[in-house]
Amino acid sequence: MYLGNIFKGQFVRYSMNKKGVSPVIATVLLVAIVVILAVIIFLWARGFTEEIVQKSGKPPYQVCDEIQFEANVYNGQLQIINTGDIPLYNLEIKIKGGGSETVQKWESNIGIGKSENIPLDRSGDQVEVFPVFLGTTGNTRKAHTCTDNGKIAE
Numbered sequence: 550m551y552l553g554n555i556f557k558g559q560f561v562r563y564s565m566n567k568k569g570v571s572p573v574i575a576t577v578l579l580v581a582i583v584v585i586l587a588v589i590i591f592l593w594a595r596g597f598t599e600e601i602v603q604k605s606g607k608p609p610y611q612v613c614d615e616i617q618f619e620a621n622v623y624n625g626q627l628q629i630i631n632t633g634d635i636p637l638y639n640l641e642i643k644i645k646g647g648g649s650e651t652v653q654k655w656e657s658n659i660g661i662g663k664s665e666n667i668p669l670d671r672s673g674d675q676v677e678v679f680p681v682f683l684g685t686t687g688n689t690r691k692a693h694t695c696t697d698n699g700k701i702a703e
Contacts, residue, residue: 609693615635622703631660645676
């Protein structure tokens with residue numbers, strides 16, 4: 550028992566002389582870790598948001614709902630007639646047929662009341678046309694495709 554008490558006494562003296570981290574330093578370290586984590590989460594989440602394209606102060610879904618046009622296919626050409634009040638900046642043309650699907654972009658401004666004949670790269674069972682309008686994001690102009698407002702050409 551005498552030997553056990555000697556070791557026990559040395560352990561108690563050793564642990565009493567040991568010093569820990571100051572509470573101020575611990576607090577600073579915790580705050581720094583929280584700030585770093587907040588910055589990482591902010592940068593990660595920022596990628597999920599995109600700037601909203603607007604036209605005349607309206608959000609894109611409203612502008613897309615107001616776009617009106619007719620689409621007809623004949624003799625390997627697609628005829629587009631803009632019957633609405635919003636000019637069509639571009640078109641995305643999706644051609645489905647034969648088990649495949651191709652997307653053709655047509656870069657031409659079709660003004661209000663104007664029409665345009667577009668030669669198709671290939672024929673298919675179904676031709677779907679998606680309008681693209683030119684809006685603004687902050688001070689820059691940006692195109693927006695109305696993917697929910699496509700029309701099947703007849």
